[in-house]
Amino acid sequence: MKNIKRINLEIWPTPIHKLSRFGQLIGNENTYIKRDDISLTGLGGNKLRKLEYWLGEARSREATKIVVAGGEQSNLVRLTAAACAKSGFDCIAIHNCKRPARFQGNMLLNKLFGAEQIFIGDVTEGERDLFVKDKISQLTKIGEVPYCINNEEIGSLGYTNCLYEIDNQSPDTKHLVIVGAMGITASGFIFANRVLKNKYTIHVISVEYEKEKLIKILAKKLLFLEGNALEDVSWLKFDKSDLEKQYNSYVYDDYMGKGWGITTEESLQTIREMAQLEGILLDHVYNAKTFTGLKGLVANGVIKNGEKTCIVHTGGAPAIFGHAEIYQDLDNS
Numbered sequence: 162m163k164n165i166k167r168i169n170l171e172i173w174p175t176p177i178h179k180l181s182r183f184g185q186l187i188g189n190e191n192t193y194i195k196r197d198d199i200s201l202t203g204l205g206g207n208k209l210r211k212l213e214y215w216l217g218e219a220r221s222r223e224a225t226k227i228v229v230a231g232g233e234q235s236n237l238v239r240l241t242a243a244a245c246a247k248s249g250f251d252c253i254a255i256h257n258c259k260r261p262a263r264f265q266g267n268m269l270l271n272k273l274f275g276a277e278q279i280f281i282g283d284v285t286e287g288e289r290d291l292f293v294k295d296k297i298s299q300l301t302k303i304g305e306v307p308y309c310i311n312n313e314e315i316g317s318l319g320y321t322n323c324l325y326e327i328d329n330q331s332p333d334t335k336h337l338v339i340v341g342a343m344g345i346t347a348s349g350f351i352f353a354n355r356v357l358k359n360k361y362t363i364h365v366i367s368v369e370y371e372k373e374k375l376i377k378i379l380a381k382k383l384l385f386l387e388g389n390a391l392e393d394v395s396w397l398k399f400d401k402s403d404l405e406k407q408y409n410s411y412v413y414d415d416y417m418g419k420g421w422g423i424t425t426e427e428s429l430q431t432i433r434e435m436a437q438l439e440g441i442l443l444d445h446v447y448n449a450k451t452f453t454g455l456k457g458l459v460a461n462g463v464i465k466n467g468e469k470t471c472i473v474h475t476g477g478a479p480a481i482f483g484h485a486e487i488y489q490d491l492d493n494s
């Protein structure tokens with residue numbers, strides 16, 4: 162990418178393998194998984210591809226402190242803390258929650274990775290952003306060079322690489338299924354697909370916003386990528402009015418239930434199925450709903466039996482240990 166530095170945090174590519182038993186259950190035996198949930202640093206997850214660019218930018222600005230903000234079980238904070246440890250940065254984690262009585266899940270890992278943790282109570286994200294701004298100016302005043310992990314467009318660059326990996330590892334794939342929250346992950350994917358002349362059909366399962374809103378978010382990030390990609394994309398004529406056809410990428414909001422982080426009966430069932438048929442753990446916020454989306458796409462014929470399909474697991478399982486209450490009554494019948 163033009164002028165954007167990258168550091169290396171991992172050994173890429175992440176593996177792809179077949180989901181034999183889950184594929185059989187859902188009615189497509191040609192179902193594969195891209196394991197972005199397992200990697201070398203900090204128990205893995207999609208943030209590592211983004212952090213390679215964020216920390217690359219931080220290093221090129223000679224940053225002395227990395228500032229990251231997130232809720233109690235934030236995967237972003239956990240992986241930032243781990244990536245900072247690995248690359249020699251000091252990490253300040255600002256949490257919009259009370260100091261927990263007992264550190265569990267991601268929160269416990271942040272401590273182990275040596276992040277300085279600041280708890281600002283149960284405030285809104287807007288209030289948290291103000292606190293972060295204030296912290297950045299305090300750090301600057303005392304001579305530090307803070308870098309805040311918040312540029313979503315730079316984060317998207319990381320996910321272009323994921324699609325190019327899949328193209329090398331499994332070029333006969335037809336469908337790709339991926340999560341959509343803030344669209345950082347999905348926009349990188351969609352952009353790379355456009356560079357490959359829309360070879361794959363991409364299905365983005367929204368877990369946070371309604372379809373129209375997520376499409377707008379994706380469009381903004383795609384425009385940034387078009388301006389900053391290393392590849393010559395001058396042939397791309399961007400037309401915001403028809404994102405889905407133009408990028409052969411489709412967005413679904415049928416699987417998010419009542420919203421971000423709120424489980425549905427189906428998403429809990431998918432967690433149980435993936436654990437008990439494949440030995441793979443899904444988090445309840447992102448991947449449980451994305452994998453439920455895959456089931457829905459096969460059930461209603463969008464993906465047909467035999468069509469090679471690859472779903473990206475974006476990680477997040479450590480949060481299970483911070484949300485034990487969700488799993489206590491998991492029905493095993």
Ligand SMILES: Cc1ncc(COP(=O)(O)O)c(C=O)c1O
Nearest residue numbers: 236342343344345346475476477
């Ligand atoms: C495990 C996991 N998967 C998916 C996402 C969503 O990624 P994006 O915001 O890029 O859509 C997140 C974001 O926090 C995450 O932690």
